[in-house]
Amino acid sequence: MTAVRLLGPFGELRVHAGPLLLDAVGSDPGLDAHLARRGPLPQPTLAALIALTEAGAVRGRGGAGFPLARKLRAAGGGRRPVVVVDAAEGEPASAKDQALLELAPHLVLDGAVVVARALGAREIHLVTPADRGEVRTAVGGALGERRERGLRWHRHEAAPRFVAGQARAVLELLAGREALPVTAWEPEAVRGHRGRPTLLSNAETFAHVAALCRVGPEAYAAHGTPLEPGTTLLTVGACWRDPDRAGARVVEVGHGRWFGEVLDAAEVAGPVLVGGFHGTWVPGADLASLPVSSVALRSRGLTIGAGVVLPLGVTGCPVRRTAEVVDVLARESSGRCGPCRNGLPALSVAVCTLDEGGDTRDRIEQLVTVVTGRGACAHPDGTARLVRSLLSHLGGLVDDHLAGRCACHVVVRPSVAGGVGAGHV
Numbered sequence: 001m002t003a004v005r006l007l008g009p010f011g012e013l014r015v016h017a018g019p020l021l022l023d024a025v026g027s028d029p030g031l032d033a034h035l036a037r038r039g040p041l042p043q044p045t046l047a048a049l050i051a052l053t054e055a056g057a058v059r060g061r062g063g064a065g066f067p068l069a070r071k072l073r074a075a076g077g078g079r080r081p082v083v084v085v086d087a088a089e090g091e092p093a094s095a096k097d098q099a100l101l102e103l104a105p106h107l108v109l110d111g112a113v114v115v116a117r118a119l120g121a122r123e124i125h126l127v128t129p130a131d132r133g134e135v136r137t138a139v140g141g142a143l144g145e146r147r148e149r150g151l152r153w154h155r156h157e158a159a160p161r162f163v164a165g166q167a168r169a170v171l172e173l174l175a176g177r178e179a180l181p182v183t184a185w186e187p188e189a190v191r192g193h194r195g196r197p198t199l200l201s202n203a204e205t206f207a208h209v210a211a212l213c214r215v216g217p218e219a220y221a222a223h224g225t226p227l228e229p230g231t232t233l234l235t236v237g238a239c240w241r242d243p244d245r246a247g248a249r250v251v252e253v254g255h256g257r258w259f260g261e262v263l264d265a266a267e268v269a270g271p272v273l274v275g276g277f278h279g280t281w282v283p284g285a286d287l288a289s290l291p292v293s294s295v296a297l298r299s300r301g302l303t304i305g306a307g308v309v310l311p312l313g314v315t316g317c318p319v320r321r322t323a324e325v326v327d328v329l330a331r332e333s334s335g336r337c338g339p340c341r342n343g344l345p346a347l348s349v350a351v352c353t354l355d356e357g358g359d360t361r362d363r364i365e366q367l368v369t370v371v372t373g374r375g376a377c378a379h380p381d382g383t384a385r386l387v388r389s390l391l392s393h394l395g396g397l398v399d400d401h402l403a404g405r406c407a408c409h410v411v412v413r414p415s416v417a418g419g420v421g422a423g424h425v
């Protein structure tokens with residue numbers, strides 16, 4: 001299988017060719033080659049695009065999974081809307097948007113153009129991470145090749161912090177303020193940038209729109225299941241600073257394939273954190289027998305989030321990793337709401353104490369209940385979900401940790417104590 005090597009946030013990033021979005025990995029990403037491969041860009045009306053994205057069950061791929069057709073309906077028909085491509089990729093372990101923008105930038109830009117034209121929008125804002133220079137270069141090159149009449153592109157760079165990709169944080173950035181979440185009383189599709197309806201979605205979502213428009217709903221559906229047509233991008237790999245687990249890969253997987261086909265035997269031998277830093281721990285053997293499907297994962301109390309899958313292996317300690325991640329998340333909030341100002345730092349202390357051998361499980365249960373559902377955004381809920389899954393899905397490993405029997409007590413290596421990956425801790 002063709003794979004291209006890029007420089008990802010945690011070292012080498014291998015991007016594998018896939019069936020729809022990543023079918024041209026290794027080929028010239030320029031506009032002429034892109035059009036020669038895929039043909040001209042269709043331009044459906046708003047009604048046709050809504051029908052198409054409903055048929056393809058296209059959902060936001062930044063973590064929330066909101067149906068795109070509903071956003072299109074809400075944003076269309078009123079004041080002239082604005083389109084925003086969110087590729088801020090604030091989730092430290094995610095690199096799928098980076099892979100798309102470096103290797104298939106015109107697919108993302110095509111999707112934004114289709115949506116903008118259907119809505120009658122005249123401006124498209126594109127938000128990329130300030131700390132990934134290769135993305136900046138790729139996007140600059142791709143935009144320089146395009147000549148859309150009547151459309152203005154605006155570029156923004158988000159600081160590399162966890163909450164910077166949240167929808168309201170992105171709108172703050174567009175307004176010239178720091179990219180931090182704020183309370184909003186209406187969805188951004190109704191009232192967003194400068195009070196206009198704003199169709200904001202993740203970069204991968206726009207790539208799916210462009211692919212779906214070109215291949216049609218039947219061919220798109222052939223890659224997935226009746227409930228979840230098409231494919232999804234996964235970032236599989238390591239943000240753990242562990243030489244055995246350096247690097248990561250981005251793969252495009254048809255919905256309905258098994259995680260056991262996507263991950264290798266060593267990756268499912270230990271616990272896996274599915275859904276990234278706001279995700280859930282699950283024993284690898286359990287994950288291997290589940291399909292790549294947000295519906296199936298949800299029915300098991302799991303979430304795919306932005307498609308981040310982090311295998312820990314058999315030598316890693318999930319208690320230690322959770323303590324490190326919660327420490328990051330407690331410091332990454334905007335510090336405006338009570339659960340983040342008080343609750344997350346207290347939760348971080350309680351999980352660190354657990355890591356140091358103190359049995360703080362009751363205190364942790366108390367704190368995750370207190371912070372859940374009380375923030376202006378989902379940051380406290382996501383952090384609580386991660387910690388709750390440690391206790392509920394990996395309870396036996398927590399017992400082993402407290403009894404001094406777990407991997408971090410048996411295998412002493414400097415790298416294990418090194419913490420979560422570079423640049424985010």
Ligand code: SF4
Nearest residue numbers: 334336337340375377
């Ligand atoms: S919940 Fe936390 S991250 Fe979200 S807006 Fe409030 S303080 Fe900021």
